[in-house]
Amino acid sequence: METSVERVSDSVAVIGLDGELDASNYQGLIDTGQGLYGEGVRTLVLDLTGLEYMASSGIVALHSLALVYRGEAPHDPDSGWGAFHAVQADVERGNRQEQLRLVAPNPAIDTVLDRTGMKQILPIFPDRSAALAG
Amino acid sequence: MSELDDLIADPRLAALLDMASASAGGVSIALTDADGRFLAGAPVADEGHLLPVRLDDRTIGRLVCDVGTPADLAALVRCSLELAITVARDHAARAREAQELVIGRQIQRSLLPRRFPEVQGWRFAADYEPAREVGGDLYDVFRLRRADDAVVLLIADVTGKGVPAALLMADAKALLHSAADNAPGPADALARVNRILVLERRTSRFVTASLAEVDAVTGEVRLASAGHEAPLVVRTDGSVEAVAVSGPVLGAFAAVLHAEGSFRVRPGEAVVFYTDGITEARNPSGAFYGEDRLRQLLAGLAGASADDVRRAVVEDVREFRDGAEAYDDLTILVAEREPEG
Numbered sequence: 327m328e329t330s331v332e333r334v335s336d337s338v339a340v341i342g343l344d345g346e347l348d349a350s351n352y353q354g355l356i357d358t359g360q361g362l363y364g365e366g367v368r369t370l371v372l373d374l375t376g377l378e379y380m381a382s383s384g385i386v387a388l389h390s391l392a393l394v395y396r397g398e399a400p401h402d403p404d405s406g407w408g409a410f411h412a413v414q415a416d417v418e419r420g421n422r423q424e425q426l427r428l429v430a431p432n433p434a435i436d437t438v439l440d441r442t443g444m445k446q447i448l449p450i451f452p453d454r455s456a457a458l459a460g
Numbered sequence: 461m462s463e464l465d466d467l468i469a470d471p472r473l474a475a476l477l478d479m480a481s482a483s484a485g486g487v488s489i490a491l492t493d494a495d496g497r498f499l500a501g502a503p504v505a506d507e508g509h510l511l512p513v514r515l516d517d518r519t520i521g522r523l524v525c526d527v528g529t530p531a532d533l534a535a536l537v538r539c540s541l542e543l544a545i546t547v548a549r550d551h552a553a554r555a556r557e558a559q560e561l562v563i564g565r566q567i568q569r570s571l572l573p574r575r576f577p578e579v580q581g582w583r584f585a586a587d588y589e590p591a592r593e594v595g596g597d598l599y600d601v602f603r604l605r606r607a608d609d610a611v612v613l614l615i616a617d618v619t620g621k622g623v624p625a626a627l628l629m630a631d632a633k634a635l636l637h638s639a640a641d642n643a644p645g646p647a648d649a650l651a652r653v654n655r656i657l658v659l660e661r662r663t664s665r666f667v668t669a670s671l672a673e674v675d676a677v678t679g680e681v682r683l684a685s686a687g688h689e690a691p692l693v694v695r696t697d698g699s700v701e702a703v704a705v706s707g708p709v710l711g712a713f714a715a716v717l718h719a720e721g722s723f724r725v726r727p728g729e730a731v732v733f734y735t736d737g738i739t740e741a742r743n744p745s746g747a748f749y750g751e752d753r754l755r756q757l758l759a760g761l762a763g764a765s766a767d768d769v770r771r772a773v774v775e776d777v778r779e780f781r782d783g784a785e786a787y788d789d790l791t792i793l794v795a796e797r798e799p800e801g
Binding site: 349383 | 617619620665666668685687688689706707708709712713716736740748787788
């Protein structure tokens with residue numbers, strides 16, 4: 327999988343994913359996102375336009391990045407879904423989770439995001455500009 | 461336990477140091493730990509060379525050589541020691557990984573049912589094929605204790621592999637059984653399990669599941685899903701219906717809503733549950749097997765027995781895969797309502 331990083335501003339970045347996100351590279355995506363957070367990025371857009379396939383590891387990567395961008399500790403497989411819970415609580419109070427945004431998943435990936443419930447928490451936009459506009 | 465323990469215990473270390481010493485006229489050469497404590501060789505009175513013995517970026521020991529030792533020899537001995545340590549470490553890591561996968565698979569196998577319950581008017585069939593690195597699929601068929609003539613069909617899939625995934629599946633299986641028995645229906649059962657996984661288990665792995673409660677007499681099925689692929693109902697006229705019911709994966713969100721759907725399986729019809737190891741199976745060109753191909757295959761199996769359906773699907777996937785490696789466990793569970801008469 328190819329990833330491209332666009333630093334839109336000090337606190338906003340876009341990671342473009344091309345190819346396939348699976349068990350072999352999901353950790354690399356988390357590391358990239360974490361690195362950007364360390365540099366001050368607080369809003370991360372994942373452009374999935376070129377992503378052809380996402381395995382279940384991709385869902386784990388999305389969860390981990392949600393943790394990171396909530397300011398939680400870096401991903402640890404046993405650290406729990408605390409971030410998503412916090413985000414869920416926000417959503418229930420009417421506050422939208424905005425730190426992690428997705429762009430244009432293909433139909434198959436969109437189906438997985440929908441079926442697994444990830445869409446409840448992660449906003450999806452049709453293109454980068456819409457995602458950046460929030 | 462230090463990385464040097466195995467090295468020190470091996471008599472060939474002393475032999476190596478003796479050989480090096482002898483080749484340089486009997487100079488003393490010693491291996492010490494990182495703090496300088498003597499471990500092997502001959503104690504050195506007059507330090508000439510002090511070379512760190514490194515593993516990755518860490519100094520784990522030192523090679524101390526007498527003043528008369530040629531520098532090349534000292535370097536050669538140090539290199540030999542680092543080679544032995546690194547190779548041993550890498551081998552141990554690989555062996556540990558392989559062992560964990562074996563144990564994970566054993567745990568996971570032990571969770572699968574050895575036989576199906578005898579249920580009047582129904583036949584069940586299932587197949588499970590582990591990938592090389594087992595992902596952790598689960599299926600089960602069991603009678604509900606709280607209702608006569610009620611049978612539960614369960615299929616689940618956990619992310620990750622190895623022992624942690626297998627243990628989560630063992631946990632989820634017990635929770636799902638208990639919840640199915642105690643909750644008033646499958647949606648509530650999934651909600652209960654979800655709550656326990658979210659609040660009491662600290663894990664970022666998640667579980668997809670389909671839970672169906674079958675009335676064996678009427679063929680009515682109540683279905684709930686936690687992010688799992690919709691089961692397919694094969695009608696006698698060859699039509700195939702996906703029963704999609706919404707609900708997020710287990711273990712992710714604190715407050716969830718699992719919808720409940722229902723459908724009826726008439727005599728001669730069957731319902732097929734499967735995991736994404738089937739639809740995401742790939743052939744050597746990288747194409748996916750896909751839901752369409754599965755539905756088309758099932759359409760041609762209207763009225764077939766559970767076992768025939770199971771075998772046909774497994775063979776078709778195998779044929780499609782054409783020798784390409786499987787990256788995910790493949791599971792299929794078929795419940796067929798026997799034709800009348």
